[in-house]
Amino acid sequence: MALPHVVIIGGGFGGLYAARALRRARVRITILDRRNHHVFQPLLYQVAMAALSPGDIASPIRWILRRQKNVEVLLAEVRAIDQAGKQLILADGDERLSYDFLIVASGATHAYFGHDEWRATAPGLKTLEDALDIRRRVLLAFEHAERESDLHRRERLLTFVVIGGGPTGVEMAGALAEISRQSLARDFRHIDPSSARIILIEAGPSVLSTFPESLREAARADLTRLGVDVRTGAAVTGVSPGAIAVGSEIIAAETVIWAAGVAASPLGATLGAPLDRAGRVLVEPELTVPGSRTVFVIGDLAARAGADGKPLPGVAQVAIQMGKHAARNVLRAIEQQPYRPFVYRDLGNMATIGRASAVADFGWMRLKGYLGWLAWLFVHILNLIGFRNRLVVMVQWAWSYFSYQRAIRLITGPLPELDGDRRSSAGTS
């Protein structure tokens, strides 16, 4: 008899931990992703902020799972899900992939609240490519400012706006402050990088709204100390190249980073299940799609409430625990046992503001400042996949800590066109 075929869409935290949880199961697993690598999302902002290389926080999915012989990894994109026929239709070619159980973990992307035209000006941070794009924009702004003689234009080039005061927004604003105040201190001749304005805009009443009040206030104080202009209760009403509107105020800013909204992967909408406002699938307590026994939705694509009735946040821990739980329910189905409902175990919540400054809420213990930062370092190093990545990230962090520098300040990507022929130009790299 053929082994049951479990197909997992997405090699993020949810998909990867689902596959690993099935490592001893008598099943055949196929995990698909349109990228060949898993990204350790909690450190992605450090790639955007020139502190780490993409390779330090990403590993090939097939390398991670190389020893798990019941898994096959496929670099492929899913066009549609045929639930009636229990098949996936792949994007390239006419290939179809049959499944017995399907775990959809295709994640989320940025949401611009109906203003998709803001995307080009205010990029968000979800992929390595996004991170390199943001790195390029930030570093180019300083380069262009160095060559700019007009004071208004120079000021605009040295104004950085981060929209959204969640962990990612706070981490990026803090990092931008450190880059301008510390890392670039000696490097320019015409501008003073430390005169750069870093503005963090949050529509709600405080940054890090999911943290207890004492930590929210510690974070705000640390950001302010670093020189970040924190504006809460401020709604962005317009984004255009070179300027954003906050209420009735116009802020001239060349570089705008979006850390505000999340929209679920469009694949969720093809499942015929009820969705929440962000497009997430309102899954059953067992993490199945309503009406199905074979299709599970997990991670950022799934909408579930926690014990407090509030929706579970789109963080790694939720995806990891859901991935393991969906895998266990698959095993229960094979063993003809009833499914169990998912219960989220909150292991805590962390955000780093900068050098020796972070907040960590473990429920039974709250840490801030240096202790919070040590906890943050420890947890992140520990959770990185692969010994080499852990070692290299530790070396990079140690070097940054003692030197106040950012090592990966590379502006890469295509050169601007020069008279339609970029090869007829000077300067080596």
Added chain:
Amino acid sequence: MALPHVVIIGGGFGGLYAARALRRARVRITILDRRNHHVFQPLLYQVAMAALSPGDIASPIRWILRRQKNVEVLLAEVRAIDQAGKQLILADGDERLSYDFLIVASGATHAYFGHDEWRATAPGLKTLEDALDIRRRVLLAFEHAERESDLHRRERLLTFVVIGGGPTGVEMAGALAEISRQSLARDFRHIDPSSARIILIEAGPSVLSTFPESLREAARADLTRLGVDVRTGAAVTGVSPGAIAVGSEIIAAETVIWAAGVAASPLGATLGAPLDRAGRVLVEPELTVPGSRTVFVIGDLAARAGADGKPLPGVAQVAIQMGKHAARNVLRAIEQQPYRPFVYRDLGNMATIGRASAVADFGWMRLKGYLGWLAWLFVHILNLIGFRNRLVVMVQWAWSYFSYQRAIRLITGPLPELDGDRRSSAGTS
């Protein structure tokens, strides 16, 4: 009185060492590059071969020179040189930059011997972007082979051709053999990566033609032992997607890497000086452009013969020594002393074939195998710029040595379009 203004075009080895050699001089220096970073070219193939990250071998030029107060670094591209007016015309905007002395170090790119149409199929290796492109092609070939059921197409996907048997070609062929035989050994389910064919094609009678015969033969033996099919005296007569022609033979190969020819930066041709066949400027013994006292040309863009009458090779040491020499001649001009001719001091020649295998020719001593490899490691670590890069590269190499793995196996870049809308697709990263 204003200080003399020395302008250096290009932040490669030549330009950088010219700037450093002027660190105590009473001059004003501007160094321009169209990239913000210096690349340690001798290790660029390791980025292409997934062993190192771009950030490990590249550093921002302004960071390298941050403590040298008489230097200004400009991210800019030169459109033309106005020698009569002693000005550079920059590519963006109408800016002009006046100079008293000009050092042109804009390097070289690949040459396809009149077959520019081969470029798209057979990329060369000069920039970080080139390296990431080659990495992407190599890794994608294995991914596509894993999904390919047609045996002929699979074989084509698993055939890798490197054209050119100089150090870069030898290093890439050796690395491709190690990737397929060692690093990927456990990762695939449908293909056997070690069945990949690696073919190194050299038109001349042997690989590494600038090395003594004993080392050439050691290199060839090591390549063969690794499983590389070394073909010397074989001229490539055609390159098209999926196939190359070598004489009358057609080899079906998805991935072709060009390591054969070099063409000087087009800026050389705008100097009105005599050029050699590769477009390099035939400079005077003092490294000046014929007829000029103020314009120097160095590095890959300069054509000079060594003591043996043969043209100096396009290697880092030639560029470094020329850069220092041009800088010293500028100082002599300021002190109203006569220029001195450039004499190249050959410090040796090295190429690595793979793990624990390299050849090194120091003139007074020749090393191969493990000893050659240790010498190669030592020299390259020592010459990397920046303590952090040295440390991280050592960590990466130590890890690769003990694990037989390649850490940076990331396929990055834009996703293929899916029905014109890449966002309506599945799979997280």
